[in-house]
Amino acid sequence: MHEWALAEGIVSTAVRIAEDEGLLKITEIVIDIGELQQIEHEILMFALEQLRTPTMKGARFVLKPIQGRFRCKVCGEEWAFIPETVDKEVSEAIHFVPEMAHVYIKCPQCGSPDFDVTEGRGVWLESVKGLKRDE
Amino acid sequence: MSDPRIEVIERRLEKVENIIAVSSGKGGVGKSVVASTLSLELSNRGHSVGLFDLDFTSPSTHVILGIQDVFPDEEYGIIPPLAKGLRYMSIIFYALDRPAPLRGSEISDAIIEVLAITRWEELDYLIIDMPPEMGDATLDVIRLIPRIKFLMVSTPSKVAYETVRKQLTLLIGLDVPVIGVIENMVMHSPRLRSQVEEDGAEYLGSTNYDPVLEEALGDIERLKKTAMYAELTKIVHHI
Numbered sequence: 001m002h003e004w005a006l007a008e009g010i011v012s013t014a015v016r017i018a019e020d021e022g023l024l025k026i027t028e029i030v031i032d033i034g035e036l037q038q039i040e041h042e043i044l045m046f047a048l049e050q051l052r053t054p055t056m057k058g059a060r061f062v063l064k065p066i067q068g069r070f071r072c073k074v075c076g077e078e079w080a081f082i083p084e085t086v087d088k089e090v091s092e093a094i095h096f097v098p099e100m101a102h103v104y105i106k107c108p109q110c111g112s113p114d115f116d117v118t119e120g121r122g123v124w125l126e127s128v129k130g131l132k133r134d135e
Numbered sequence: 136m137s138d139p140r141i142e143v144i145e146r147r148l149e150k151v152e153n154i155i156a157v158s159s160g161k162g163g164v165g166k167s168v169v170a171s172t173l174s175l176e177l178s179n180r181g182h183s184v185g186l187f188d189l190d191f192t193s194p195s196t197h198v199i200l201g202i203q204d205v206f207p208d209e210e211y212g213i214i215p216p217l218a219k220g221l222r223y224m225s226i227i228f229y230a231l232d233r234p235a236p237l238r239g240s241e242i243s244d245a246i247i248e249v250l251a252i253t254r255w256e257e258l259d260y261l262i263i264d265m266p267p268e269m270g271d272a273t274l275d276v277i278r279l280i281p282r283i284k285f286l287m288v289s290t291p292s293k294v295a296y297e298t299v300r301k302q303l304t305l306l307i308g309l310d311v312p313v314i315g316v317i318e319n320m321v322m323h324s325p326r327l328r329s330q331v332e333e334d335g336a337e338y339l340g341s342t343n344y345d346p347v348l349e350e351a352l353g354d355i356e357r358l359k360k361t362a363m364y365a366e367l368t369k370i371v372h373h374i
Binding site for chain 2: 002004005006008009010012013016017032093096097098099100102103104113114121122123124125126
């Protein structure tokens with residue numbers, strides 16, 4: 001149920017952004033879900049529904065999966081994260097702390113753990129759309 | 136694009152009365168031993184205490200306290216397990232005994248992640264064992280935990296204190312509260328008091344180099360019987 005903790009962060013941040021931008025009503029919240037973190041979309045969506053505030057009543061939550069991608073700092077190799085290639089314990093460690101990828105995953109070309117996660121690390125709030133008073 | 140984790144960090148720590156970062160510019164000054172024994176002693180005195188090992192590349196408090204066979208519960212986030220009477224959190228739960236070769240930005244991201252998902256219960260004290268540097272982890276806890284206080288550890292060595300002095304300058308300049316400095320592993324006689332006071336911090340006391348401490352690591356009952364522990368208990372009332 002780690003997704004609940006992330007959902008709380010999404011809802012709180014969306015509310016703060018709406019306040020900063022003077023939105024009276026939130027209509028859409030777009031969330032990037034990095035596949036490296038292997039978030040359960042259904043659980044996250046359920047948590048978001050439960051945590052929905054009055055300002056976001058009727059708002060659409062859009063979850064956008066982003067494939068996890070790596071680039072080796074040593075040899076420049078680029079590759080994609082394939083969840084099915086890691087075992088359950090490793091998946092769980094990376095699920096909680098995506099940086100644990102550097103503990104368990106190596107560059108397929110040179111074997112180095114020194115790589116960048118170029119895309120799809122974790123959860124990001126892409127946009128919050130809504131209506132202002134004069135709209 | 137916004138990072139949704141930052142918003143909830145303060146909420147995760149709202150039930151914690153005092154948050155203390157045990158820090159030093161240098162490694163090898165006994166900072167993790169001080170953080171661990173300080174946590175034990177505060178717990179001994181009837182306080183509820185958490186210990187958070189924030190040294191993600193070289194965690195060691197689990198070795199010092201002999202913590203094993205515990206794992207966080209998952210419940211709307213993660214709940215630090217009870218170990219040796221302390222609520223305990225460390226990256227070892229996820230990295231196990233493998234090396235964690237993380238660059239600065241990755242350490243920062245991992246710290247934010249763990250702070251955002253860890254639900255600390257009501258605690259009188261949360262002791263944070265900091266990595267030995269003045270980089271990402273230090274800057275992150277200052278940024279993300281505005282009410283944090285620092286407890287600095289140095290040895291009598293000029294080399295060790297030089298880094299502590301710089302960190303004191305940074306913290307005092309940023310108006311971050313500094314509880315004071317502990318002079319650890321004194322071989323002959325303490326030498327830092329006047330220097331620490333000149334640098335604007337409180338000198339909390341000293342602990343002597345304890346040759347039997349090494350043998351007591353991993354066994355909290357033996358740790359509590361060491362001379363170092365006894366000396367630390369005299370300093371704890373300053374905390």
